[in-house]
Each structure stands twice: as C-alpha cells, then as structure tokens.
Amino acid sequence: MVPLLLQLAVLGAALAAVALILISFVAFITATEMPHLHRQEDEKFFLNARGQREALPSIRDSPTKQLSVVVPSYNEEKRLPVMMDEALGYLEERQKQDPTFTYEVIVVDDGSKDETSKVAFKYCQKYGSDKVRVITLVKNRGKGGAIRMGVFSSRGKKILMADADGATKFPDIEKLEKGLNDLQPWPVSIRI
Known part of the structure; x- marks a missing residue:
C-alpha cells in the first residue's frame, strides 16, 4: 500500500x-514585445531628493538593481509610513549584511486626493532618490495601472509588488527569492 x-x-x-x-x-x-506605456507629460519624471525633476527609466533598460519594490498607493497617507518603515528597515538591514544587495522602492501615487505623494517623498529625502522614488499619476488609473506604471519605470532584475497597507511581510522576500532560484535556469532575457 x-x-x-x-x-x-x-x-x-x-x-x-x-x-x-x-x-x-x-x-x-x-x-511579444512589451506594449507602449502612455504617460502624461508630468508622469515621465520623478522628483529627486533635492526636488529636481529627473526622467524615469524604462523597463527596457538593463537592470541596475537587484530588487525593485513597486507600491501602488491611493489615499494611503496614513498607512504608507508603517509599510515604508518596515520595508526600508528590512532592505537597509539586508544591504548592511550584504553590501552587494541593491534595491529601490517605487511608490506610485495613483492620483490620490490626500498627501500620499508628500508622505512618500519624505522617504525619498531620507534615503535618497536612488533608493526611493515617487511617481505621481495625474489621474487615477486603478491599481493595475499604478502597478504597471511602477513596473515599467523600475530598474530591478526582480520586481516585487507590495501593497501600501503592509500586508506583505518583507522578511518573506527571502523565501520567495529562494523559490524563484530553485526554478532556475531562466532564459537570460526574462525579468521576473
């Protein structure tokens, strides 16, 4: 038996x-080739930590970070700080343990009516615009549209979406990465 x-x-x-x-x-x-992403003129830029406009990168560019975390946000000024503190605390600690580890967090403000962009921008000022970027959409595109905008503006070899409500526990990223590594080998042209 x-x-x-x-x-x-x-x-x-x-x-x-x-x-x-x-x-x-x-x-x-x-x-097939990725579709074109329509951006309003103001959505082609982000503000760096000094408040100056810089052009957003494209997912078509070669990745320069190991991990991009895309955070779609709509009216999240109250919940965003808890999530950002946990995420950046974990990511900074991981970078201290492994100086070769690189990351970015992209907060996509999906046309919020509150101060979501300002709250997120304070993290950009604290950690620098190489680690935290804020994309403010001109009008609400919905969660999928916000995620898409963040993914298409990312620089990471791996891209993770995390909700602003803190549902994602960042130490679990290592389990996800291990699972992805166990699925190797991936074709070189695929970004996960």
Whole structure:
C-alpha cells in the first residue's frame, strides 16, 4: 500500500513539474514585445531628493538593481509610513549584511486626493532618490495601472509588488527569492 502511495506522490510531483515547465515554455514562446506605456507629460519624471525633476527609466533598460519594490498607493497617507518603515528597515538591514544587495522602492501615487505623494517623498529625502522614488499619476488609473506604471519605470532584475497597507511581510522576500532560484535556469532575457 505504501509503495503505491509513494509512486502516486512521485507521479503527481513529476506531472506538476512538467506542467510548470510547459507553461513557462509557452509563455516564453508566445511573449511579444512589451506594449507602449502612455504617460502624461508630468508622469515621465520623478522628483529627486533635492526636488529636481529627473526622467524615469524604462523597463527596457538593463537592470541596475537587484530588487525593485513597486507600491501602488491611493489615499494611503496614513498607512504608507508603517509599510515604508518596515520595508526600508528590512532592505537597509539586508544591504548592511550584504553590501552587494541593491534595491529601490517605487511608490506610485495613483492620483490620490490626500498627501500620499508628500508622505512618500519624505522617504525619498531620507534615503535618497536612488533608493526611493515617487511617481505621481495625474489621474487615477486603478491599481493595475499604478502597478504597471511602477513596473515599467523600475530598474530591478526582480520586481516585487507590495501593497501600501503592509500586508506583505518583507522578511518573506527571502523565501520567495529562494523559490524563484530553485526554478532556475531562466532564459537570460526574462525579468521576473
């Protein structure tokens, strides 16, 4: 009885692995060039820590960071500081442990009616615009639109979306990264 259950478990695991490989293969083969991202003129720039406008990078550029964290935010002036303190605390500590680790946090203010951009910009001033960037959308595009804008403006080899409400626990990133590394090898042209 036990050998039969063991054989079924091994067969199930093998089928799951084959399915994952097949899905990855189909996604790679059918992927086309990324669509154009329409930006309002004011959405092509971010303010650096000194308050000067700088052009946003493109996802088409070569990655210069190991990790980008995109935070879509709509009227999050009250909840954003808790999430940012936890995220930046973790990311800074990780960088102290491993000086080769690089990251950026991109807060995308999705046309908020409150002070979300100002709250986020204080983190930019504290940590520098190389680590924290704020993109303020002219009008609300919805969560998907805000995520898309952040992803298309990221510099990371890996891109993570985290909600401003603090639902993501940042130490769990290492578990996610380990899982992704276990799926290697990835084609060189894919950014995760």
